[in-house]
Amino acid sequence: xxxxxDNPNKMEWSNLSKRPTKSLAEIETKVKPILLDVKTxxxxxxxxxxxxxxxxxSNDFIVSKAEIESAQSKISxxxxxxxxxxxxxxxxxxxxxxxxxxxxxxxxxxxxxxKSVAIxxxxxxxxxxxxxxxxxxxMLGIPAQIAGCKEIIxxxxxxxxxxxxPAILFAAKICGINSIFKIGGAQAIAAMAxxxxxxxxxxxxxxxxxxxxxxxxQLVLNDGIxxxxxxxxxxxxxxxxxxxxxxxxxxxxxxxxxxxxDSQVVLLCNSEMxxxxxxxxxxxxLNDLPRKAVAEKAISNSKAIIFNDLANEGIxxxxxxxPEHLIIALDNPEQIADLVINAGSVFMGHLTPESAGDYASxxxxxxxxxxNATAFSGVSLDSFVKKITFQQISKIGLQAIGPxxxxxxxxEMLSAHKxxxxxxxxxx
Amino acid sequence: xxxxxDNPNKMEWSNLSKRPTKSLAEIETKVKPILLDVKTxxxxxxxxxxxxxxxxxSNDFIVSKAEIESAQSKISxxxxxxxxxxxxxxxxxxxxxxxxxxxxxxxxxxxxxxKSVAIxxxxxxxxxxxxxxxxxxxMLGIPAQIAGCKEIIxxxxxxxxxxxxPAILFAAKICGINSIFKIGGAQAIAAMAxxxxxxxxxxxxxxxxxxxxxxxxQLVLNDGIxxxxxxxxxxxxxxxxxxxxxxxxxxxxxxxxxxxxDSQVVLLCNSEMxxxxxxxxxxxxLNDLPRKAVAEKAISNSKAIIFNDLANEGIxxxxxxxPEHLIIALDNPEQIADLVINAGSVFMGHLTPESAGDYASxxxxxxxxxxNATAFSGVSLDSFVKKITFQQISKIGLQAIGPxxxxxxxxEMLSAHKxxxxxxxxxx
Numbered sequence: 115x116x117x118x119x120d121n122p123n124k125m126e127w128s129n130l131s132k133r134p135t136k137s138l139a140e141i142e143t144k145v146k147p148i149l150l151d152v153k154t155x156x157x158x159x160x161x162x163x164x165x166x167x168x169x170x171x172s173n174d175f176i177v178s179k180a181e182i183e184s185a186q187s188k189i190s191x192x193x194x195x196x197x198x199x200x201x202x203x204x205x206x207x208x209x210x211x212x213x214x215x216x217x218x219x220x221x222x223x224x225x226x227x228x229k230s231v232a233i234x235x236x237x238x239x240x241x242x243x244x245x246x247x248x249x250x251x252x253m254l255g256i257p258a259q260i261a262g263c264k265e266i267i268x269x270x271x272x273x274x275x276x277x278x279x280p281a282i283l284f285a286a287k288i289c290g291i292n293s294i295f296k297i298g299g300a301q302a303i304a305a306m307a308x309x310x311x312x313x314x315x316x317x318x319x320x321x322x323x324x325x326x327x328x329x330x331x332q333l334v335l336n337d338g339i340x341x342x343x344x345x346x347x348x349x350x351x352x353x354x355x356x357x358x359x360x361x362x363x364x365x366x367x368x369x370x371x372x373x374x375x376d377s378q379v380v381l382l383c384n385s386e387m388x389x390x391x392x393x394x395x396x397x398x399x400l401n402d403l404p405r406k407a408v409a410e411k412a413i414s415n416s417k418a419i420i421f422n423d424l425a426n427e428g429i430x431x432x433x434x435x436x437p438e439h440l441i442i443a444l445d446n447p448e449q450i451a452d453l454v455i456n457a458g459s460v461f462m463g464h465l466t467p468e469s470a471g472d473y474a475s476x477x478x479x480x481x482x483x484x485x486n487a488t489a490f491s492g493v494s495l496d497s498f499v500k501k502i503t504f505q506q507i508s509k510i511g512l513q514a515i516g517p518x519x520x521x522x523x524x525x526e527m528l529s530a531h532k533x534x535x536x537x538x539x540x541x542x
Numbered sequence: 543x544x545x546x547x548d549n550p551n552k553m554e555w556s557n558l559s560k561r562p563t564k565s566l567a568e569i570e571t572k573v574k575p576i577l578l579d580v581k582t583x584x585x586x587x588x589x590x591x592x593x594x595x596x597x598x599x600s601n602d603f604i605v606s607k608a609e610i611e612s613a614q615s616k617i618s619x620x621x622x623x624x625x626x627x628x629x630x631x632x633x634x635x636x637x638x639x640x641x642x643x644x645x646x647x648x649x650x651x652x653x654x655x656x657k658s659v660a661i662x663x664x665x666x667x668x669x670x671x672x673x674x675x676x677x678x679x680x681m682l683g684i685p686a687q688i689a690g691c692k693e694i695i696x697x698x699x700x701x702x703x704x705x706x707x708p709a710i711l712f713a714a715k716i717c718g719i720n721s722i723f724k725i726g727g728a729q730a731i732a733a734m735a736x737x738x739x740x741x742x743x744x745x746x747x748x749x750x751x752x753x754x755x756x757x758x759x760q761l762v763l764n765d766g767i768x769x770x771x772x773x774x775x776x777x778x779x780x781x782x783x784x785x786x787x788x789x790x791x792x793x794x795x796x797x798x799x800x801x802x803x804d805s806q807v808v809l810l811c812n813s814e815m816x817x818x819x820x821x822x823x824x825x826x827x828l829n830d831l832p833r834k835a836v837a838e839k840a841i842s843n844s845k846a847i848i849f850n851d852l853a854n855e856g857i858x859x860x861x862x863x864x865p866e867h868l869i870i871a872l873d874n875p876e877q878i879a880d881l882v883i884n885a886g887s888v889f890m891g892h893l894t895p896e897s898a899g900d901y902a903s904x905x906x907x908x909x910x911x912x913x914n915a916t917a918f919s920g921v922s923l924d925s926f927v928k929k930i931t932f933q934q935i936s937k938i939g940l941q942a943i944g945p946x947x948x949x950x951x952x953x954e955m956l957s958a959h960k961x962x963x964x965x966x967x968x969x970x
Binding site for chain 1: 566617620621623624625627628630631632634635638639641643644646648649652654656659661662672673674675676677709745746760763764766767768772787789790793794796797799800801827830831832833837875879882883884885886887888889890891892893894895896897898899900901902903904905906910912913914915916917918919920922924927928929930931932933934935936937939940943945946947949950951953954955956957958959960961962963965966969
């Protein structure tokens, strides 16, 4: 069960904020040969690795048009409708992130602006496993489509029959993704980073994955391929006071805990009584979960921390921890929300469970973990564009700004920089 | 001199776009022990490395208030004024990047918004060497200040007398940077990434540097420290036609070439005559440059490529090359500008030299190199903030969105995710 800490001293915060750290080094030695193999042998390597690692025995790993088209008929109408409504919501929120940048005249005749231009080729990775993560297809595919990325490809491992869950194919199709490959793990990252005969090379790779996928993404980053963000186990921190509904809070803690044994769950509460109430509710709900074993293990590594003053030490600890997801389970969440400095996504009040953001509220669920919320944002429309700056200077502008540039270039001892201005000024 | 290529076949583009690649592996073996030393021994390591690597023999590497205050009196009024005017321009352009994000109601009762929050602690690195790069202090310090970063620290190597160029200190002071450390190279990156007794640990590190600095930044990135972008030698591509002024174009090519022997310079022109004219002008201007040897070496590795149709193959090649800086030296640069997909910053027309953006027009000069403009943007206000998403759901909202979340969670076999909604819906 959750371990309880009572108003811990700041000296202890660092320990209380520790995530399970995995050494890249060991995994790297396994992943590097896979990357090299795919880089060198292309499709051949993919076919062999599909057999060896995913027990998928086929020379054909391209999802056919027919497979994509028939996916819709294999999922219920209610699931189709839910996915379509989620898509509408996610679209609304991400379309609002479009930037309208008006040119700025920084001096008379010196005009500067910037323009968002889609990254031409992006690759999305969707992990396999028991659960078909079609929600992640939406979270990555929708902003890619809004940005206007010309080539959006998707890799995901099939089951041993060579099938991909129809909900994944359906979600991909409605996001305009037509290039889908049955490839998983580090070999999928390698295929998208370096390209093969069948898989186009992309400029940026998105998506979650196991430690091999994560290591592969870090490694191709060193080769100049951009990635969405460093990944780690999912996390939730809840700030709750006496107004919180214990059953709601317990259900949120468990929804995080069921992700995996290494899921991180932290409860900050100003009341010992409420904390105990939440723990009791948690015990009750835990028994009914199909993924009880996983959730129980995650919960046993998790913490409940009493902070008498949530608006002071409580939020300070939350910012120190920098959670991926932050639920503020208070009657009036605004005051605490204003003080949030480090978090991926924030869920306000009693009726906003994390699962709303995971699926359908409209915000993105690809968020910084492992304390990276101190410096990283979640995936957004920004993640799929470059913001290119432009400038144009008129005669009057150059006459005004020219001498400034000359003076500065001179002081930096860059004569040719100065000369590029002087030679123009002389002709005006 | 520039090598001339005539309408090269697409098969050759990849070779023509190659940058000098440096193997990280070799440099890593030199940099890793430095990182470990600083991580383990803190200030002591810094003092020893300052002596060993920078011949700076002092136990004191913190720039004093008095040093910062007295810097202004050591630089001319005209340089001060130039720096202040550049600051005003850069501020205007970066303040305009502030995001006003209005909450979006994605469904009735489901409200989503995002908020830009400054990265609390950032570290800026300014390289040493012969030229005092105070312009880079402005380019990093100004957006950090506008973003509202609480702690902005700066590391830069001193000369062997222990002095930092007063223009660097002046630029830092007007950007509100008061924590300045006399540390260079990989040890500076390590100090900011891990913290020492004197140097605060930061969440994100910015700034250019030599190959050791670059390797150190890549390595601390694997430790979860964010960095501005992967770095490489500076680059310029110019698209010029018969309307271009050969002397202007030559001066721009040289302003790039004087940066270093590995600077990348590419000229695209639709006229062989104009190309030869530019090369002649270049030869003439080269002789007058103090940094002639450096520029000559860079130019000898550079290319002039004839493309008969600049608006077609020409811009396609430019996008393929993805230059850091792109000058469009045409009477009417707009048509080509509209077709730019991959570039860091674009300079339009005959009177907009790259050095304008390097110093004072207002755009940022920290830009993606080495083809990274395919997926990376230059430094902007965005680089100093995280965009945190928020959501709040009302009763009506949860009644509308709840069943959608339940349906999707069910299909992903995440029962606890579903339960977090069901348990709330039951109480409404």
